[in-house]
Amino acid sequence: MSIALRRGSTGPATARSQQQAEGRMATLLISPTLIVLGLVxxxxxxxxxxxxxFTVPGVDPRTGFVEGGEPFVGLDNFASIFTGAGGRFWNAFWNTSFLTVTSVLLETVIGLAMALIMHQAMRGRAWVRASILVPWAIPTAISALLWRWIFDSEGIANTMLGTKVLWTTEGFQSQAAVIIAEVWKTAPFVGLLVLAGLQIISQEVYEAxxxxxxxxxxxxxxxTLPLVKPALLVAVLFRLLDALRMFDLPYILIGAGKESVETLSMLAQDEASNVRFGPASAYSVLLFLxxxxxxxxxxxxxxxDLLGGRDEPGGKKGGRKSPRRQAGGGRSRQKEATA
Structure with missing residues (x-):
């Protein structure tokens, strides 16, 4: 009896020590990743x-020389955004939001169509997939230079339209040029992720x-749409995060200092290039937020939906279903829809 009691008493302690050892090992394994994330x-x-x-050093009125160091201003750089001096920030904010929403919406629709085309069984499907993915493989700077040549006043776009549109000047046409170039380049990325989601759908569901x-x-x-939804949402999330930081495409295609296409990233870069590091950092922090x-x-x-899980009756979120249950669930939902 005493031996059994001693074994029972040491059992929980042994389990706790094993858990602590596993926790220390897990911490040791992920510590390099945490250090790198902290640094970058x-x-x-x-x-x-x-x-x-901090703000830009001013001129000392007594000496006429530039003051040494950057004066501490606290939150004045953020407060100035909500005054008359913040007009340029809000213009860049709305430009960023408009370009992001419009381009991501078009990329989602076109990328879904590309995925459906690439998923079809056809002769030369490998060549079709490769040709569709070519724009995504081209560096953004090269793509911007290519579209700048297309949107030149004597370029291919005006030749095909039979008109003289100044695409790279101020106005809505410059926003349209950025959206067209952005959609052309990144819609294949959405199509690639959606294609990966299409390939895991069982053909038994379609046959039923x-x-x-x-x-x-x-x-x-x-x-198709409900089962590919997790992959589609991941693609949309990636594109939203990337488009909100848009810089190189409008900067090269249209140019700096254009109010129609100036984004928050371009505004922060312009402030930094003019040695106004305080306002530039403030804009960067707001963009990060x-x-x-x-x-x-x-x-x-x-x-x-991003993880492909489903809510259970008890409010718990379950994991991914097995392929057999997924096919059976899709077949039952399809029978209800066609009934």
Whole structure:
């Protein structure tokens, strides 16, 4: 009896020590990653926040010389955004939001269509996939130079339209040029991720839908779109985060200092290039918060769909279903839709 009691008493302690050992091992394994993330993410963000609390050195009225060091102004760089001096910031903010929403929306629709085309069984499918993915492989700077030549006043675009549109000047046409170039380059990325989602859908689901009499449109809305939704949402999230930081394409295609296409990244770069590091850091911090807020909201609202999980009756989020259960669930949903 005493031996059994001693064994029972040492059992939980042994389990706790084993868990602590595993925890220490896990911490040791992920520590290099945490250190790298701290160096490339946490430190630059903190340095930008610190730099945003200083302003450009002024001229000392008593001596006429530039004051040494950057004066500490606290949150004045952020407060100035909400005054008359913040007009340029809000213009860049709305340009960034408009270009992001418009381009991502078009990329989602076109990328989904590309994925459906690449998924079809056809002769030369490998060549079709390779040709569709070529724009994504081209560097952004080269793509911008290519489209700048196309949108020249004597370029291919005006020749085909039979008109003289000044695409690279101020106005809505410059925004349209940036959106067209951005969609052309990044829609294949959305198509590639959606194609990966299409390839894991079981063909048994489509066969059951055909037996039940569902047409192509109904199969798309009730089978393809719901089952490919996790991959599509991941593609949209990646594109949102990338488009909000848009810089090189409008900078090279249209040029700097154009109010129609100036984004937050371009505004921060312009301030930094003019040695106004305090305001530039403030704009960079606000852009970081904007991107973080969009990502957090997107994941918070659609986190289960991003992971491919489903909500269970008890409020618990389950993991991914097995292929057999997934096919059976899709078949039952399809029967309900076609009934």
């Amino acid at each position: 993410i946490v430190y630059p963000v903190l340095a930008a926040v610190y730099s945003s609390m 839908a055909r037996v039940d009499g569902a047409g192509p449109v109904r199969r798309f809305w009730n089978i 904007y991107v973080f807020l969009i990502a957090f909201t997107f994941i918070k609202l659609l986190g289960a």
